[in-house]
Amino acid sequence: MxxxxxxxxxxxxxxxxxxxxxxxxxxxxxxxxxxxxxxxxxxxxxxxxxxxxxxxxxxxxxxxxxxxxxxxxxxxxxxxxxxxxxxxxxxxxxxxxxxxxxxxxxxxxxxxxxxxxxxxxxxxxxxxxxxxxxxxxxxxxxxxxxxxxxxxxxxxxxxxxxxxxxxxGVDAAGLTSGAGLVFRLWLSYCGKLKxxxxxxxxxxxxxxxxxxxxxxxxxxxxxxxxxxxxxxxxxxxxxxxxxxxxxxAAEVTVNGQGFFKQKVKTEAGVGxxxxxxxxxxxxxxxxxxxPCAYEMDARTSINNGIKTEWLGIATKNExxxxxxxxxxxxxxxxxxxxxxxxxxxxxxxxxxxxxxxxxTPATKLVTVRPWRDGSEAGPDRVVDGKALPESYCNGSNVAGRADAFRCFVDHGVYDPCLQNPAKATEYLCYFGLERILIQNVRPQAKVPSRTAPADQSSPFLVTLKDGTICRTSSGAGPPAIPGYPYWAGSCSGPHAGIWRARLADRGVNPTSGLVNEASSGTWLIAIEEDTKSGQATLHPVAVAYR
CATH class of the missing domain: 3.40.50.1820 (Alpha/Beta hydrolase fold, catalytic domain)
Known part of the structure; x- marks a missing residue:
């Protein structure tokens, strides 16, 4: 081999x-x-x-x-x-x-x-x-x-x-076999039976x-x-x-003249x-x-058994x-x-x-690395902090990464925001699928609350194949439900509701908040839909961003 x-x-x-x-x-x-x-x-x-x-x-x-x-x-x-x-x-x-x-x-x-x-x-x-x-x-x-x-x-x-x-030889396939007849015609015409x-x-x-x-x-x-x-x-x-x-799957129609010059027409599937x-x-x-379809014309001689004297063939559709x-x-x-x-x-x-x-995993896990993978280019919005005292960033409660921050700019809160490694006053923030570039903010007032590397942090955003978008949140949620005591975030779209996750899993591994369906390679997310209060249903995740 x-x-x-x-x-x-x-x-x-x-x-x-x-x-x-x-x-x-x-x-x-x-x-x-x-x-x-x-x-x-x-x-x-x-x-x-x-x-x-x-x-x-x-x-x-x-x-x-x-x-x-x-x-x-x-x-x-x-x-x-x-x-x-x-x-x-x-x-x-x-x-x-x-x-x-x-x-x-x-x-x-x-x-x-x-x-x-x-x-x-x-x-x-x-x-x-x-x-x-x-x-x-x-x-x-x-x-x-x-x-x-x-x-x-x-x-x-x-x-x-x-x-x-x-x-x-000639008798192998039997006269009643259409396929056998076709094989014998070809072989006898070429004189190759023995x-x-x-x-x-x-x-x-x-x-x-x-x-x-x-x-x-x-x-x-x-x-x-x-x-x-x-x-x-x-x-x-x-x-x-x-x-x-x-x-x-070839189909052959044989139009011929057999023994004693009688007309013969045989249709055979010859594979x-x-x-x-x-x-x-x-x-x-x-x-x-x-499938292929052919027509054959054949004449045989009584003196020579089934030896074919003339044989022609063409495709039926041409x-x-x-x-x-x-x-x-x-x-x-x-x-x-x-x-x-x-x-x-x-x-x-x-x-x-x-x-x-x-x-291959049906769920795609994407590690976001702006200023390294080019994802910071062409943001959906640009927000200027103007270096004001109330514009600052500190450790993120959403993304468990060393470069992830929560930014406060002009009475707005943006989380998670990933810091430009070459410019401490610039951050790219994510709000659902929207990317917001924040400039001119004070360096962090506090050190990041997490120290995990980017590819080991928990997902902060997931999308489902039907267009549902779920993002993490750091606020307090509604009452707990069995098996999912923690309000991870909210979902919008066809399955609008609450993203449930286990508190003990949060920040521990790179797929925290997701449930693994190992047999198919698909990760699932638990959503308590607005129309189904108190009930969490698992849904397959298309892409998880972390």
Missing amino acids: ALAPVISKDKDNTGAAVKIRSDPRGKYVPVVYIHGWTGSSVHNEAAKGAFSLKPDLLTSRIGTAAPTRTLIGNVQDLGGTAVFTFDYARYASRWVTDDNIGPALAKALNCLYERSGEKVIVVAHSMGGLATRQALALGGSALASKVSQVITFGTPNTGSIGAAVAGL SADQNSSDLLCSAFVPQQLLSFNSEAAVALRAGSQQLKQLAPWPSGLSVRALSG DIVVDLGSAQSQATTKKQA VSRSVVNLLTHPIPCYHGNLMRNMDLALEQLGFIADDVQLR
């Missing part, structure tokens, strides 16, 4: 190189990419790996898009992720029970969790998903609990009809018949056939694990042309698919396009192109982004 580097072709939205960065907790969520049977997970400047291509194919249309990042590059650009690749290409002809595949992957997943402390996200293509099933079976519930979710691209959970047809030779000059064969279907005698190929004994023995996905299946949709989505908890255009532009629903399918790539990115986001 290797850490995927940032490659030069991956650019952020400004055109600069993608930068790997931590999430707000300072952590990285490990994301592991695992290739399929004939692919590779290696991610480098050559950008030839299964996940190193840009998602430039548009579902059900001929043509390409122009993304600025590879599949892996998009995940690196999210922030808060560390992308790894697990490559077993040297052993890909073996089944997933081989020590270098399933067991090795189990060890890698366990190591990532132990080193990062974060549940691992797995992204697997084709047989890579089966390797993941084997790894999780070996690790049992202990390893499954260390994996957050598995995202699969075209994993043949119940096998591949295409592999069965390629390996067993040969591993490929006519590379035939664009149609190159586009539709994957090399893995032609190399049908390896251990892995035999195991991948639909209904194989190896697949029956493979353990299912662990109960409770989120498995997101991303699949190709991603290698793995049918049912197999790719088997056991999945979430199913997303990229039938005027020639077969050459279709072959020149890769097929977005095809098994080997699923990671290039823009719709599926975006689904994958969304699954990962949501996972990472859920691990």
Whole structure:
């Protein structure tokens, strides 16, 4: 397993190189990419790996898009992720029970969790998903609990009809199977039912018949056939694990002339042309698919069984396009192109982004540092103390910081006010979200009542997602209510009322006045609303300023 580097072709939205960065907790969520049977997970400047291509194919249309990042590059650009690749290409002809595949992957997943402390996200293509099933079976519930979710691209959970047809011949899929008919037409046209030779000059064969279907005698190929004994023995996905299946869903209508020149019209769902949709989505908890629709024209000869003498294909919604255009532009629903399918790539990115986001605190804790972070610029109001005797500042009762003061100017009281470290007569005060710059006041008459550093002080202002604003107050409050004996402040907006906090907590820690919902990373505030006298209700905090 290797850490995927940032490659030069991956650019952020400004055109600069993608930068790997931590999430707000300072952590990285490990994301592991695992290739399929004939692919590779290696991610480098050559950008030839299964996940190193840009998602430039548009579902059900001929043509390409122009993304600025590879599949892996998009995940690196999210922030808060560390992308790894697990490559077993040297052993890909073996089944997933081989020590270098399933067991090795189990060890890698366990190591990532132990080193990062974060549940691992797995992204697997084709047989890579089966390797993941084997790894999780070996690790049992202990390893499954260390994996957050598995995202699969075209994993043949119940096998591949295409592999069965390629390996067993004309009779493998049965005449009643529409998908089997389509597979046999392609394979017989290319003359590959019992040969591993490929006519590379035939664009149609190159586009539709994957090399893995032609190399049908390896251990892995035999195991991948639909209904194989190896697949029956493979353990299912662990109960409770989120498995997101991303699949190709091609529908093909075959217009042909069969034996004795009778007209034949067959409609078949062929999945991603290698793995049918049912197999790719088997056991999945979430199913997303990229639909494509094609029409095929075929003529067969009675003297040569079902050997196709002529085969043409076009997209249903763009039938005027020639077969050459279709072959020149890769097929977005095809098994080997699923990671290039823009719709599926975006689904994958969304699954990962949501996972990472859920691990970060939903409440944002902001340490205010005017004259250091520039927040003093452009105040909402400027108040001049004019150096009068009645204009002065002393220790704040609201913010427990060494640089926090309460200022008295022109019969007004402002609290908290943060002192300019370079000018003792200047303060930036906060009244809700309003910022007030006070100038020309006497230095403090008293020393600050608190000595805590800024990032360890209690919040003096919080906002809720619905627009409610709560600010601390130093005055006496109404009678106490059970559990919240202290009047911390007041709230205005949709939940107007009293901010309740425990007196014993005040000034003790950087989240005093807030209640931690550890399971979600969200901090809550207790509000006794004006319409619910005597009852405190917990509400999630969007931003807490301290």
